[in-house]
Amino acid sequence: MENLRKAVLDVLKPHDPDISVLAKRIAGISGIEGVNISVYEIDQKVENVKITVVGEFKDLTEIKEVIMDIGGTMHSLDEVVSGKKFITEVETLHERLLE
Numbered sequence: 335m336e337n338l339r340k341a342v343l344d345v346l347k348p349h350d351p352d353i354s355v356l357a358k359r360i361a362g363i364s365g366i367e368g369v370n371i372s373v374y375e376i377d378q379k380v381e382n383v384k385i386t387v388v389g390e391f392k393d394l395t396e397i398k399e400v401i402m403d404i405g406g407t408m409h410s411l412d413e414v415v416s417g418k419k420f421i422t423e424v425e426t427l428h429e430r431l432l433e
Contacts (some may be wrong), residue, residue, distance in 0.1 A: 338416050342385070344412055360387060374393055
């Protein structure tokens with residue numbers, strides 16, 4: 335079975351710990367080569383973040399555990415890549431017609 339190579343997660347997390355701590359914890363998981371976390375919405379007690387993880391990992395179990403351990407919740411899995419190479423996504427005719 336092929337490993338995952340990239341995952342993009344939508345996560346709700348408390349302000350503390352900050353995203354640098356969360357990124358370091360996820361980066362410490364075996365097989366993870368890089369982590370990018372962007373805050374896109376801030377509320378009084380929580381923030382919504384987009385987490386992009388790249389590497390060679392079998393599933394999201396350990397990543398979810400780290401998120402839950404800091405008091406966060408994964409809202410959705412927004413993108414996933416598996417296989418031998420990354421595929422560049424292209425705009426479809428339908429998407430161009432919506433503009």
